[in-house]
């Protein structure tokens with residue numbers, strides 16, 4: 001309990017200290033930080049491995065939402081060297097780095113917004129997303145989870161690795177600051193800016209279940225890994 005209080009105290013201080021720093025457009029944010037991006041993300045090493053271990057053995061086709069430079073794919077391709085992957089990301093520079101690292105893989109880079117991109121119907125054995133979806137409000141995720149669900153083959157999986165709020169207070173605090181700062185800066189509704197608005201595990205899993213997924217496993221590390229399955233013979237597809 002003490003450590004949660006301490007965490008919230010530090011978070012509030014950080015929010016006060018950064019109040020006047022303008023919010024950056026999403027793709028620009030990542031493009032500007034590309035040079036030390038992978039080193040910065042190395043803290044999630046264990047979670048990247050857990051994502052790779054959660055990919056089913058028989059998996060042939062993966063859709064990665066917000067694939068960035070492919071840190072989760074580095075691990076997945078070690079285990080499944082021949083798997084076919086489509087990676088969607090807004091940031092061209094991140095995708096170019098991925099292509100540079102893995103010129104020999106069966107990979108399609110899609111430089112688009114995953115809310116707009118058509119994932120198709122019953123196309124993928126697995127959809128994955130790591131550290132990308134915590135930038136969006138639950139209303140948007142609700143639609144996206146339904147789209148992901150439709151795009152996965154029966155018995156396929158959605159593996160979500162993400163930042164989860166420790167409690168309602170963190171979720172509400174970050175969402176309030178996000179909404180206020182967007183309003184103050186007059187940011188249009190459809191423009192993506194970089195700011196973290198994670199949900200609690202309860203709210204995240206409820207959105208996933210409402211889309212039709214069965215939650216099979218939750219590995220609650222620093223970045224949680226939630227393994228969801230699309231059931232065989234589901235009424236909803």
Ligand SMILES: C[S@@+](CC[C@H](N)C(=O)[O-])C[C@H]1O[C@@H](n2cnc3c(N)ncnc32)[C@H](O)[C@@H]1O
Nearest residue numbers: 066067068071089090091112113114130131132
């Ligand atoms: C923190 S990075 C994670 C990248 C990678 N999954 C990893 O763990 O290294 C988040 C990525 O999501 C991408 N992203 C954010 N919103 C997006 C959207 N609406 N459509 C496509 N990509 C998006 C960003 O451009 C960025 O590359």
